[in-house]
Amino acid sequence: MRKTWASIAALAAALVATGSGPVAAREPDLDAILTRLDDLYRSKASIARAEIGVTSPRATRQLRVKTWSLGEDKALIVIEAPAREAGIATLKVGDNLWNYLPRIARTIRVPASMMLGSWMGTDFTNDDLVKESSYRRDFVSRIAGPSESPPGWRIISEVKPGVVGRWARIEMLVTRDYLPVQMRFFDRRGDLARTLSFDDVRDIGGRRVPTRLTLVPVDPPGQRTEMRYLEAQFDADVPESTFSLTELERKR
Amino acid sequence: MTKSSSVIRLAWRNLGRNRRRTALAIAAVAFAQLIVLFFCGLLNGERDYLVDSITGPLIGHAQIHAAKWREDRGVDRVLPHASALLAHVRADPTVARACARVYAPALAAVREEGHAVVLVGVDPEVEAARWGMLEGIPPDALPGNQRVVIGSTLAESMAVRAGDSLAIVGQAADGSIANDLFTVAAVSKNPVDLVDRMGVLLSLPDAQQLLALGDAAHEIAVRGRDVQASTALAARLSADPALAGMDVAPWNELVPTLATMLQVVDATSWIILAIFFFAAGTGVANTLLTSAFERTREFGMLLALGVRPFRLVRLLLSEATLLGLIGVVAGSAVGIALILVLHRTGLDLTALSPNPEAASGMRVGGLTWSMRFYPTATVGDVVRALAAILFTGILAAVWPALRVGRLLPTEAMRS
Numbered sequence: 028m029r030k031t032w033a034s035i036a037a038l039a040a041a042l043v044a045t046g047s048g049p050v051a052a053r054e055p056d057l058d059a060i061l062t063r064l065d066d067l068y069r070s071k072a073s074i075a076r077a078e079i080g081v082t083s084p085r086a087t088r089q090l091r092v093k094t095w096s097l098g099e100d101k102a103l104i105v106i107e108a109p110a111r112e113a114g115i116a117t118l119k120v121g122d123n124l125w126n127y128l129p130r131i132a133r134t135i136r137v138p139a140s141m142m143l144g145s146w147m148g149t150d151f152t153n154d155d156l157v158k159e160s161s162y163r164r165d166f167v168s169r170i171a172g173p174s175e176s177p178p179g180w181r182i183i184s185e186v187k188p189g190v191v192g193r194w195a196r197i198e199m200l201v202t203r204d205y206l207p208v209q210m211r212f213f214d215r216r217g218d219l220a221r222t223l224s225f226d227d228v229r230d231i232g233g234r235r236v237p238t239r240l241t242l243v244p245v246d247p248p249g250q251r252t253e254m255r256y257l258e259a260q261f262d263a264d265v266p267e268s269t270f271s272l273t274e275l276e277r278k279r
Numbered sequence: 280m281t282k283s284s285s286v287i288r289l290a291w292r293n294l295g296r297n298r299r300r301t302a303l304a305i306a307a308v309a310f311a312q313l314i315v316l317f318f319c320g321l322l323n324g325e326r327d328y329l330v331d332s333i334t335g336p337l338i339g340h341a342q343i344h345a346a347k348w349r350e351d352r353g354v355d356r357v358l359p360h361a362s363a364l365l366a367h368v369r370a371d372p373t374v375a376r377a378c379a380r381v382y383a384p385a386l387a388a389v390r391e392e393g394h395a396v397v398l399v400g401v402d403p404e405v406e407a408a409r410w411g412m413l414e415g416i417p418p419d420a421l422p423g424n425q426r427v428v429i430g431s432t433l434a435e436s437m438a439v440r441a442g443d444s445l446a447i448v449g450q451a452a453d454g455s456i457a458n459d460l461f462t463v464a465a466v467s468k469n470p471v472d473l474v475d476r477m478g479v480l481l482s483l484p485d486a487q488q489l490l491a492l493g494d495a496a497h498e499i500a501v502r503g504r505d506v507q508a509s510t511a512l513a514a515r516l517s518a519d520p521a522l523a524g525m526d527v528a529p530w531n532e533l534v535p536t537l538a539t540m541l542q543v544v545d546a547t548s549w550i551i552l553a554i555f556f557f558a559a560g561t562g563v564a565n566t567l568l569t570s571a572f573e574r575t576r577e578f579g580m581l582l583a584l585g586v587r588p589f590r591l592v593r594l595l596l597s598e599a600t601l602l603g604l605i606g607v608v609a610g611s612a613v614g615i616a617l618i619l620v621l622h623r624t625g626l627d628l629t630a631l632s633p634n635p636e637a638a639s640g641m642r643v644g645g646l647t648w649s650m651r652f653y654p655t656a657t658v659g660d661v662v663r664a665l666a667a668i669l670f671t672g673i674l675a676a677v678w679p680a681l682r683v684g685r686l687l688p689t690e691a692m693r694s
Contacts, residue, residue: 081454085355088454112456126386126393126448128458133446135388140395148450247351 055180055205057170061163063205067236072097072265075232076107076257081149084249088148091257101270102156106147117146117156118275124157127275134272143193150221150242150252158192165190166197179203193220206237219245232259286590290597300570301602307566308606308672309613311559315664316614318555320654322548324622327655329544330506332647333537334530335410337471339376339500341513342533343368344526348497349533354383355452357495358525367521368499373512375504378405379496381486385449385457387479389439396433397477398449400486400496410502412471412480420465423482427461430475434466441465447479451491459489470647506530556667563606563668564675567599571679592680599676603669610668611661618654626652 068075073096081088091108105116114129124137137144142154162168166184174181179202186195196213210223221244225237238256268274294301334340343364348356358364361379368377381400386393399412403421406413413421413428420441422428429439439445443463451457461481469475487493503512513529516522531538581591629650 083454085353086454109455115456115458125391128446128448128456131446131458131460133388133458133460134391135386135393135446135448136391137386138393138395141386141393144395145450147456148454 055170057168057182058163060180060182060201060205061166061168061184064199064201064207065161065163067207068259069096069099070261070263072263073232073259073261074263074265075259078255078257079149080253080255082251082253083247090147090149095265095269097265097267097270101267103270103275104156115147116275118270118272119156120270122157124153125272125275132276134275150244150250151254154193160190160192162197165192171198174200177202177208179208204235206235208237221245227255231256232261234259234261286593286597287601290594290601293594293598294601300573304566304570304602305606305609307563308603308668309610311563311671312607312610312664312668313614313617314559315552315556315668316611316656316661317617317654319552319660319664320614320618320621320656321626321652322552323656323660324652324654325649326541326544326548328649328653329541329647331410332470332649333534333541334506334509335502336406336412336414337474337500338530338533339410340503340506340509341501341516341527341529343499343501343516343522344497344528346524346526349526349528352382352384352497354450354490354497355454357452357492357497358499359495361496361499362494364521365499367519368501368516371516371519373503373508373515374501376405376408376410376502378402378411378500379483380498380500381481381483381490381492382497383449383486383490385447385479387437387448388446389437389443389463392437393448394433394437395477396447396479397473398447398481398486398489399474399478400481400483402483412469412474413467414470416465416467420467421482422464422480423485425459425461425485426464426482427485428465428467428480429463430478430480431466431468432476433478434463439463439466445479447489449490451489452495453491455491457489457491461485556664559668560671563672567602567672567675568679571595571676588685595676595680596673599673599680600669603672606672607665607668611665615656615661618656622653622655626654628652 073094075094077092077094079090079092081090089109090106090112092104092106094102094104096102100121102119103116106112106114114127116127116129118125118127124142125134126137127134137153142157143152145151146153146156162184166186168182168184171181171183173179177200179200182199182201184197184199186192193214194212195215195217198211198213200208200210202208206228207225209225211219212221212223214220221242224241224243225239226241227237227239228235229238231238236256240254242252242254244250343358345356345358347353358379365377365379368374379402381398383398385396385398387396388394401412401422403413403423405411407416407418407421408414416428420428427445429437429445434440441463445461445463446458447461448456448458461479469478469480471478474480481489483496487495501512501516503509509529509531513527513532517527578591582588627650631650
């Protein structure tokens with residue numbers, strides 16, 4: 028009897044010991060992963076500068092943008108370069124999206140019918156900017172297994188019934204540090220629609236995050252959009268007044 | 280005198296003997312021919328209208344595009360040096376008209392609300408003519424110099440009027456964001472449904488400048504002299520070395536669903552015509568059969584007098600042929616005259632249509648139909664109808680003739 032208790036105690040001790048060890052060797056905390064993914068580039072308020080490159084078989088295009096965001100609800104993106112398009116801005120407040128064109132001094136609201144259309148000619152859609160989808164909230168996720176190269180885990184997230192959105196399933200690859208490496212988006216018909224890759228992990232604005240995102244749509248083929256964060260400030264001081272149409276129309 | 284001429288003379292005299300019966304029979308045949316010919320003309324006229332409404336103003340008889348433009352309508356899939364290409368195409372003798380166009384999706388707003396639209400850049404001079412996209416628009420309201428024309432349905436959904444300022448945002452051919460302000464010169468009901476619902480018509484130079492296209496265009500729409508020769512026209516242009524590598528297609532390849540619908544309409548028209556023919560033919564047969572039966576006693580007497588049955592049959596057939604010929608000729612004459620007159624003036628049955636105010640026709644099944652008929656018929660149509668009716672008449676006479684041949688004179692005289 029005493030021997031049995033001892034073995035059980037030893038086993039229990041061993042389990043506790045390993046349970047508190049480094050995350051790498053153990054079953055990952057799915058909830059923590061999803062939270063990290065949701066909040067990867069978010070904070071109460073952020074200011075960032077990024078370069079966006081669109082490559083297609085017939086042309087290439089480079090934009091430099093400055094972005095402001097407040098929570099999940101408000102965002103402002105202003106093009107800084109090239110000079111021809113400088114000043115063109117996109118304002119998001121809730122579900123609404125407006126484009127401001129400085130050359131004609133007009134603000135135009137993007138209609139719902141164009142939400143799945145390309146944002147400023149990139150492979151990101153207007154919907155990508157507007158949608159406040161959350162991996163934790165809108166998807167049922169599970170760990171599909173470990174991954175060898177890079178070392179990490181594969182996660183499959185399936186959209187919860189009743190959630191409106193384009194993606195029925197997202198297959199993700201995250202590192203042991205809970206950073207995304209790759210996400211594959213599958214539409215409602217179950218077809219792969221696009222692949223988003225994350226790399227170039229650096230310290231930026233006090234966070235260690237991937238600073239280069241590459242979006243490759245399946246259709247049209249040969250096309251990709253690359254977004255590279257140049258600088259970022261998280262938990263910055265961004266006044267609410269930044270996100271208004273009148274503010275938008277003032278020259279930036 | 281040969282035997283056949285004497286039969287004819289006899290037949291002729293027989294017909295003359297009972298004027299009223301003969302006249303009735305001739306009238307039946309003539310009327311049948313008239314009906315068949317006239318409805319054939321109406322159906323032809325409607326078909327011509329359907330083809331015209333499909334092939335022009337947007338489609339034309341054939342179109343030229345850059346390879347793969349039709350797949351994704353990429354703004355950067357262009358026909359470079361469009362003006363030179365256009366001049367080259369217009370030099371072809373089988374080409375009646377050619378015009379260059381530019382297409383791009385865009386966002387348009389008159390106030391704050393944006394609407395998804397399609398920009399269509401057209402040459403105002405060429406397309407203001409008949410079968411153009413701008414037909415019917417007064418010259419001072421044509422697009423050009425930053426002025427645009429909007430489809431009536433789009434104008435209604437955007438609540439926009441002539442004189443309003445329209446902001447347009449789109450993607451230029453080099454990928455950059457194209458944006459500019461335009462004035463609405465006119466709101467016009469465009470015959471092309473898509474353009475009316477979503478179209479903003481710009482002048483070709485305005486569109487080329489907005490979208491950074493230079494001298495390029497997306498489409499050259501070609502019109503030949505005869506729509507039936509469209510496939511040949513497309514093949515001819517396709518073989519032209521100056522158009523190497525470009526996608527040249529005739530209208531039935533460009534809108535295969537409409538082409539198929541037209542085939543369905545053709546098949547239905549045949550059925551309708553067949554029904555008319557059957558009705559008309561029945562009238563002819565009825566009249567001839569009745570008159571033949573009326574004369575049974577007369578035939579019996581002839582047989583009793585020694586006329587051989589075979590000669591009697593031949594006599595009857597000759598009568599029917601003479602009758603038939605006079606009848607179809609008379610019917611054709613009236614029919615042709617009627618078609619010629621109505622082709623000029625048109626037969627206006629719009630009062631019968633569900634929406635009499637819709638001047639430019641009703642849309643049913645993706646096709647635009649007209650209740651104003653302009654009948655047309657070819658010589659072939661006339662000859663075919665003529666032969667068919669004549670044949671029916673003679674056939675209608677055969678049976679009683681055969682029956683007569685087998686009669687016993689006594690039976691015949693008694694009936």
